[in-house]
Amino acid sequence: MVGGVSVTASAVAPASAGLVHERARALVGHGTHKVLLLRAAPVWTGPDVIEVDGCRVRVRPGPSQLAVLAEILDLPEEECLVVLTDRPEQDLGDAVMLRALGRRIEQPDDWSALADMVGAQAIDPALRRQGRWAAATLLENQPREGWPVATTGVLTQDAALGNLLAHLLGERVPAHLDAVRLLELLNRSDRRARWAAVDPDLRRHLTRWAGEALGPQSALALTAAAESTVSVVAVGLVADVLWPATPARTMDADQISARTRIEKYLGGRPVDQRHARALASDARDVALRLDDADDPELNNALVQAEALLMDLGWPDGRARSDVLSSGLTARLEAFGTMLDVRLTSQGADGDVEGAMAAIAGHRLAHRDPHEVATARMATRLVRWVGGPTVSAQPATLGESLHLHVDDGGWVDRAVAAVWTGSANAALAAVYRRLAMHAREVRAGRDVLAAGQLAAATARDEAPAGVVLVENLLAEVVRPLGAQSPVLLIVLDGMSMRVATEVAQGALDIGWSELVPKDGNTRAVALATLPTVTRFSRTSLLTGRLRDGGQSTEKPRFRALTGGPLFHKDDLRADSGALLAADVGAAIDDEATRVVGVVLNTIDDALAKDDPEGTRWSLDRIQHLRPLLDRAILAGRVVVLTSDHGHVVERGSEGRAVAGADSRWRPTSTGPAAGGEVEVSGSRVLAAGGAAVLALDEDLRYGAKSAGYHGGASLAEITVPVVVLDRIGRASIASWKEAPPQVPAWWHDPAVTPRPESPAERSLSTATKRAPKPPQPGQGTLDIFLPEPAVPAAPAEAGLVDRLLASPTYRTQRSRAGRRPVDEGVLRAVLDELLNRSGRAHRDTVANAAGVSRAALDPTLAAIKRILNLDGYPVVADEADGLTVALDERLLREQFELGG
Structure with missing residues (x-):
């Protein structure tokens, strides 16, 4: 029946x-x-x-x-x-x-009645061959609104039975079922209950049809939905590890047994591997759709899949999934193992990059953003400690400050993320060792810079290539204001680490960054000493070295710039507004060439928040996003800067000294001791023009707090200067669009030397670079790290030269239009890609080309017009939208370069 x-x-x-x-x-x-x-x-x-x-x-x-x-x-x-x-x-x-x-x-005549019902002149013979059950069931189960009209005049089998199945599952008709959509429906418990209530003979007929029309996986899904209350997507995700897309060479006994045990959920018969794989693929698709929709049904499916693997007697299978949370946990643990090997085993290189790629390859990794982000930051630190910049020895204070802007601030950002660690105890222990080692290397830079600072300050010497914070208005802000209205935003206490995040946030919402035209990196300023607000911010906003506060800053700022300066209390807006009316009006007034705003969120966090664990987005800093939005509408250039940086509390040592501030003390309290440096000169605004500053980040003189400033570490004395403009504005004198300011190790693995070409092998060993001696501090904390990577040898000797000299290249270049890409830029891009085995992040390529992110696309387009002969992708953008790829083999073939 x-x-x-x-x-x-x-x-x-x-x-x-x-x-x-x-x-x-x-x-x-x-x-x-x-x-x-x-x-x-x-x-x-x-x-x-x-x-x-x-x-x-x-x-x-x-x-x-x-x-x-x-x-x-x-x-x-x-x-x-x-x-x-x-x-x-x-x-x-x-x-x-x-x-x-x-x-x-x-x-x-059920068929005639059915044809009349849907306005059909004919019934698909395939539908008739199903038997009278099909017509009778369609007549008996007609929806209240009726079956869809057969617009072509023929009632087809797939339309009739597809709509019947959808209707029985509670879906509105007309429905357009495919295997994935059917699985989405069956994943919901109410739809499975409706299906289980259908007459068994009718279920059998429709299951057979679905297997033929939608695919064998649909028959499996309908069978699973009728056999138990378990989520059908969960069954599919279990099939995903039982019958993986890339089978292992061998299977353990538990996996084989689990394949047999799952048969009771799939009709009690042996499961065809191809059918199981199709169900698994669809289940993955549905899981990702549910994730995109933030559907709570996904959590149910994931939990049930893990429980089902336990019930099948194969709990280890959970770790093999790239969808289940246990799979992400297993990848994180494997990453910790590789990181531990990298840190401790002198004979083995832990594949940290591969382990990180496995984490990133987990399809739902983003559901645990903290763990994934921390692992990524740890990977970056490993690249840094194994890269060339870790052993840099700046010769001057200016070079030390620029190194901190270009490299050290990013290291501090990665250390902050790794320091906050992992919920996994074993992984947390490895992270701590890595963070401690990175801090130790960074501390060596602080010691070097402190000596340079003391010497330069004693000589009243301005470091080359650095703006003194008291000259920032005169040397940066006012010259910019002469060409375009400017909004100066002083983020009190912003270190270089925080500046990397803030600047990235501004670029992400559509700003373009400017850098001085004579270089490719951000400007940098030097704070006054001690690095506290009353000295450094007042000197910045008044244009001279002085002690003071808001009452001193406001009138002097207006006298120097002709514009208003707004502090914390001035920024409180009326109900319903993001910005105070007078602040918005000042920004909108083009005649007001410079407007200044002081934001205290970062400095306030040092007293009562957790700056270590804070991610400094634009929205985290009160008023910052609306200020940027208002400025871009008003056509203002924005200068984001600080008065000083800060260090955070990480188990600091407290030295009780009468009359001391949190990170500095008067010289009258005694000479500098370990972890300190004494400074003197006109830029030291403490009484008597001298002070003892804490150098060690873990040294303080006052009560414990979330963070501190006043000392001499690079994180405190370095003042970021980030200049932002709207994209597409006419150039501003002495400034240009900046290449990405991200160090290469942030996105790409450290470069390993390419295999030597015959020409290179013929070089005398005497001319080759000798290994560096161990660096100070290497090997402490029982950590082994490889020597800093030697910069890769240039791409094979003569390869790019032969390309540029080849007849095919010259022909291609002549056809590239009136303004083909500069050959120096082309050479730099090719060298970068060749040295990185043909793949590099877009920011890395833009840095090599010396162009901004916005200018990279037209630059790559110009390169492709020359190199992508007959449309073959010698240079291409990969599907992730972040990677540029070079096919070296194709380059050689297309331009007849040999090899």
Whole structure:
């Protein structure tokens, strides 16, 4: 039986409920007759009266003439009658036949009724071959709004049965089912309950059809939905590890057993590997769709998949998934193992990059952003400690400050992320060792810079290439204001580490960065000493070395710039506004060439928040985003700067000294000792022009707090200067669009030397670079790290030269338009890509080319016009949108360079 209808037809079979309803509708629609005789077994188990288009229709069995006549005579005037009879017309006689529609007994034809129902002139033969169950079920289960009209005139099998299946699952019709959409429906418990309630014979028919029409995985999904209450997506995710896309060479016994045990969820029969793989693929797609929609059903599916693997006796399978959370945990633990190997084993190189790639390859890794971000920062630190900049020895204070801007601030940012660590105890221990080692190397830079600072300060010497903070208005802000209105935003206490995040946030919302035209890196300023607000900020905003506060800063700033300066209390806006009205008005006023704003969020965090664990987005700093938004609308250049930086609390040592501030003390309290440096000169604004400053980041003189400033570390004395402009503005004198300011190790692994070419092998060993001696501090904390990577040898000797000299290249260049890419830029890009095995982050390529992020696309387009001969992708953008790739083999072939 299917829905109360015999699947094997008899001479006089019972009429299906669907057919009766359809013929009743036809009777009511006809209008001139009130009785319809239908050839069927005189059996009816449905309701005595059915409502059709507002009319009551009686349904009665007619086993004899007298029974039929009695029903006709008893029929109320306003009702209609359908009689189910197996009597021939001559038995019923004229008394009955003359009252019947068409004066005949209709032969039961579900297919004709179905065609009438959907306005079809023909029924797909494939649908007819399904058998009478299909027509009867479609008639019986007609939705309230009816089946969709067959617009082509033919009712096809896939349309009819696809809509029937969707309707039974509670989906509106017309529905467009495919295997993935069906799996999405079946993943919901209410839809599975509806499916389980369907007559088993009908489920069997529709499951067979779905397997043929939608794919064998759909048959598996429907079977699983009927067999248990477990999420069908969970079953598919389990299949994903039982039958992986890339099978392992061997399987353990538990995996083999689990394949057998899962059969009870899939019909109790052996599972075809191809079908299981198709179900797994669809389950992954559905899981990612649920993730995109932030659908809580995903969590249910993931939890059930992990539980199912436990029930199947193969808990280790959870770790093999790149969708289940246990799979991410396993990848993080493997990353910790590789990191530990890298840090401790002198004979082995832990594949940290590969382990990080595995984490990034987990399809739901973003659901645990802290752990993934920390692992990525740890990878960056490993690159840094194994790269060339770690052993840099700046010769001057200016070089030390620029190194901190270009490199050290990024290191501090990575250390801060790694320091906050992991919830996994083993991974946390490895992170601590890595962070401690990185801090130790950075501390060596602080010691070197402190000596340079003391010497330069004593000589009243301005470091080359550095702006003194008291000259920032005169040397940067006012000259910019002469060309364009400027908004100066002083983020009190912003270190270089924080500046890297803030600047990145500004670029992400559409700003372009400017750098001095004579270089490719950010400007940098030097704080006054000690590095506290009352000295350094006041000197910045008044344009001279002095002690003071807001009352001193406001009038002097207006006198120097002609514009207003807004402090914390000035920024409080009325209800409903992001910015105070007078602040917005000043920014909008083009005649006001310079507007200044002081934001205290960062400095305030040192007292009461957790600056170590804070991620300094634009929205984290109060008022910053609305200020930037207002400035770009007003056409202002923005200068983001600070008065000093800060260090954070990481288990500091407290030295109680009377009269001392948090990170500095008067010289009268004693000479400099370990972790300190004494400074003197006109830029030391402490009493007597001298002070002892804490150099060690873990040294303080006052009460414990979240962070401190006043000392002599690079994080405190370095003042970032980030100049922002809207994209596309005409150039500003002495400034240019900046290449990405991200160090190469931030995005790309350290460069390993390319294999030597024959020409290189012929070089005398005496001319090759000797290994560096161990660096100070290397090997402490029981950490082994490889020697800093020797910069890669240039791409194979003569390769780029031969390219530029080749006839094909010259022809291509002549066809590249009036302004082909500069050959120096082309050479730099090719060298960078060749040295990095043909793949590099876009920022790395832009840095090599010396162009901004915005200018990289047209630069690459110009390179492709020359190198991508006949459309072959010698240079291409990879699908991730972040990587530029060079096909060296194709380059050689296309330009006949040999090799």
